[in-house]
Amino acid sequence: GENVEQHPSTLSVQEGDSAVIKCTYSDSASNYFPWYKQELGKGPQLIIDIRSNVGEKKDQRIAVTLNKTAKHFSLHITETQPEDSAVYFCAASTDTGNQFYFGTGTSLTVIP
Amino acid sequence: GAVVSQHPSRVICKSGTSVKIECRSLDFQATTMFWYRQFPKQSLMLMATSNEGSKATYEQGVEKDKFLINHASLTLSTLTVTSAHPEDSSFYICSASVGGREKLFFGSGTQLSVL
Numbered sequence: 001g002e003n004v005e006q007h008p009s010t011l012s013v014q015e016g017d018s019a020v021i022k023c024t025y026s027d028s029a030s031n032y033f034p035w036y037k038q039e040l041g042k043g044p045q046l047i048i049d050i051r052s053n054v055g056e057k058k059d060q061r062i063a064v065t066l067n068k069t070a071k072h073f074s075l076h077i078t079e080t081q082p083e084d085s086a087v088y089f090c091a092a093s094t095d096t097g098n099q100f101y102f103g104t105g106t107s108l109t110v111i112p
Numbered sequence: 113g114a115v116v117s118q119h120p121s122r123v124i125c126k127s128g129t130s131v132k133i134e135c136r137s138l139d140f141q142a143t144t145m146f147w148y149r150q151f152p153k154q155s156l157m158l159m160a161t162s163n164e165g166s167k168a169t170y171e172q173g174v175e176k177d178k179f180l181i182n183h184a185s186l187t188l189s190t191l192t193v194t195s196a197h198p199e200d201s202s203f204y205i206c207s208a209s210v211g212g213r214e215k216l217f218f219g220s221g222t223q224l225s226v227l
Contacts, residue, residue, distance in 0.1 A: 034216065043118065043205050043218035044156070089155065091216075098144055098209075100216050104155045 006103025118219025
């Protein structure tokens with residue numbers, strides 16, 4: 001089955017700096033890669049996603065890149081703000097299955 | 113994005129009682145719903161996958177008789193924790209997808225505390 005690894009587990013950055021979270025996956029059949037933000041006591045919220053036919057996608061301060069050959073994808077947050085502090089999860093999924101495989105999460109702290 | 117409503121957000125119950133958690137897709141029909149359990153500072157642990165009108169598929173190690181899942185309609189799935197015990201205390205989260213291939217949206221979670 002699919003195995004998704006996520007690094008780092010914790011990340012602290014100064015406000016205004018950039019943050020990068022990386023994930024790798026094992027199943028070459030995976031073709032959909034969403035990223036979720038989870039605030040304390042709440043459910044995960046989809047913030048950006050990318051499909052395997054695209055190498056990069058950007059939405060304002062957040063972007064996701066995908067390297068299919070190396071089987072890794074990354075979340076980039078620029079100009080970080082304190083409200084970006086949360087736990088971020090990456091995930092991988094395929095069209096053939098009905099499952100999403102999640103990374104172990106990254107706790108991001110943006111220091112004002 | 114699509115909205116998934118989960119209730120209650122928090123429940124405290126006595127040991128031995130049963131607790132029902134509801135998960136509704138408000139603006140789309142969810143052919144598949146997933147139930148997760150999450151311990152503090154840990155990732156999401158998939159408990160079961162439910163498809164409308166059929167029996168849920170449970171992950172290995174999850175007791176079917178303990179965690180009853182019903183997906184009676186395309187917009188509603190319920191998780192009932194039967195005869196709850198303190199070790200069942202956890203954060204439970206539902207999610208729903210459209211057509212099994214599309215985006216996955218999560219409910220707001222339910223914090224269950226069993227005394």
